[in-house]
């Protein structure tokens with residue numbers, strides 16, 4: 259019987275978005291992407307795994323509910339890790355024959371565009387790799403569960419290289435800088451809605467690959483330069499450039515979603531209002547102090563520096579009051595008088 263292995267992994271928030279695959283089974287992306295892994299235990303997944311001879315079949319529990327184990331991605335991850343363990347002889351055959359029990363929890367809304375699968379799979383493969391004592395690139399294993407998960411296995415700012423090889427061996431994540439490099443950087447997550455999204459990321463991106471002309475342009479013309487420029491801005495701690503690229507890339511990603519047929523609409527009226535307010539704020543400040551980015555959902559992630567957090571929180575509270583009663587009164591029409 260194995261001991262219980264427990265690990266946690268935080269979510270990552272992309273600033274250059276991954277959208278579109280060149281290989282559906284190996285989960286290989288069309289373009290490089292860049293993200294920051296949150297340095298927090300507020301938004302993370304926690305997974306415990308064990309292998310035992312008395313477990314009758316493989317089991318997975320997600321947020322306290324037992325889920326079917328016949329999920330292809332889950333089986334790919336487990337199969338790949340066991341294959342490596344067998345090749346490396348890191349555990350014996352008897353241990354490999356036992357079933358596993360996986361227990362995973364997120365402490366934030368699942369599947370609401372808050373990168374829950376990224377944290378979940380990063381956590382799962384790290385725990386299983388420890389259980390089977392394998393030595394390998396964990397980001398490549400995490401990628402088999404969910405593309406964006408490969409970025410959550412490192413802290414700080416991370417780049418997922420699309421790679422060019424058909425077997426995906428060069429489609430791995432690398433760290434751009436560690437979490438100590440830019441200690442003033444903060445992320446605010448504005449939860450607009452915590453319900454499950456209508457179109458999953460996987461389905462949405464399949465549809466974009468099949469129908470969006472803009473996606474082709476984005477992959478060939480926009481992303482390569484943006485990735486180089488944002489990596490430099492991160493290394494140089496140049497917030498204004500970092501912020502501008504982040505916002506432009508979020509906007510282009512959602513433009514691709516709208517260019518998809520039928521369109522994938524992830525942002526809502528409140529999301530668009532957040533965009534408007536943040537531009538207005540930067541304009542009033544006379545410099546770019548905050549950047550928004552939206553994933554495949556309506557929730558906003560704001561990148562900003564620590565010194566500006568109190569003012570931006572005050573702005574958000576003023577423009578987007580959170581009590582039901584305040585919402586009934588409606589959103590303010592202008593930002594007059596602010597800050």
Ligand code: 2P0
Pocket residue numbers: 271272274275276277285291375376403404405406407459460552553554
């Ligand atoms: C990202 N997203 O870079 C982008 C931005 C959503 C919008 O990665 O099919 O859940 O499991 O590889 O990783 C969401 O895609 O999709 C995603 P799969 P995943 O963060």
